[in-house]
Amino acid sequence: GDSVTQMEGPVTLSEEAFLTINCTYTATGYPSLFWYVQYPGEGLQLLLKATKADDKGSNKGFEATYRKETTSFHLEKGSVQVSDSAVYFCALTPNGSGNTGKLIFGQGTTLQVKP
Amino acid sequence: GAVVSQHPSWVICKSGTSVKIECRSLDFQATTMFWYRQFPKQSLMLMATSNEGSKATYEQGVEKDKFLINHASLTLSTLTVTSAHPEDSSFYICSASSRGEQFFGPGTRLTVL
Numbered sequence: 624g625d626s627v628t629q630m631e632g633p634v635t636l637s638e639e640a641f642l643t644i645n646c647t648y649t650a651t652g653y654p655s656l657f658w659y660v661q662y663p664g665e666g667l668q669l670l671l672k673a674t675k676a677d678d679k680g681s682n683k684g685f686e687a688t689y690r691k692e693t694t695s696f697h698l699e700k701g702s703v704q705v706s707d708s709a710v711y712f713c714a715l716t717p718n719g720s721g722n723t724g725k726l727i728f729g730q731g732t733t734l735q736v737k738p
Numbered sequence: 739g740a741v742v743s744q745h746p747s748w749v750i751c752k753s754g755t756s757v758k759i760e761c762r763s764l765d766f767q768a769t770t771m772f773w774y775r776q777f778p779k780q781s782l783m784l785m786a787t788s789n790e791g792s793k794a795t796y797e798q799g800v801e802k803d804k805f806l807i808n809h810a811s812l813t814l815s816t817l818t819v820t821s822a823h824p825e826d827s828s829f830y831i832c833s834a835s836s837r838g839e840q841f842f843g844p845g846t847r848l849t850v851l
Contacts, residue, residue: 627781665844666742666841666843666844667782669840712781712782726772728782730780730781
């Protein structure tokens with residue numbers, strides 16, 4: 624079945640460091656891909672998405688490119704801030720159904736940014 | 739806008755009792771809501787899809803008689819864990835669909851003693 628694999632955390636970085644969180648997926652057809660962020664005590668929030676191959680999602684300085692050839696959707700940010708400390712989840716919905724349908728999540732990666 | 743709330747945020751109960759968790763869409767109507775379960779350091783696992791006015795659709799391996807879902811209105815879905823046991827202790831998260839996007843509640847921590 625469809626699945627998502629994320630790099631294990633926690634990831635600890637100093638402020639202004641470059642961030643990469645790896646995400647790879649297994650799916651049939653053409654899934655839609657998402658990154659969600661969960662700040663302490665809050666619900667998951669959609670960070671960015673991409674619905675077809677080679678699309679780049681971006682938001683708040685974060686970027687991820689849908690790479691069908693490597694089945695990857697790695698999250699990057701050029702310069703992290705303390706306020707970026709959170710748990711990040713990579714997810715997919717099968718066959719491009721948008722995120723109104725069934726979401727399949729990775730295990731989440733905790734990011735801690737130190738001043 | 740697009741806020742989803744859950745109540746309670748945490749609950750502790752004795753083994754054998756039932757616990758009800760509410761999920762509300764505060765400023766929009768949601769014909770579809772989802773219930774997820776999250777174990778420590780693991781991903782969210784979809785338990786069931788809740789559709790207003792009809793029976794919920796459960797994922798494989800989820801006991802429908804143990805996890806009762808009621809979606810009685812366009813703003814409220816409830817999950818009742820019946821005869822809870824310690825292995826049901828987990829973090830339960832709901833989400834609601836609106837305008838082509840899915841919005842998540844903050845979750846409910848259930849601890850069964």
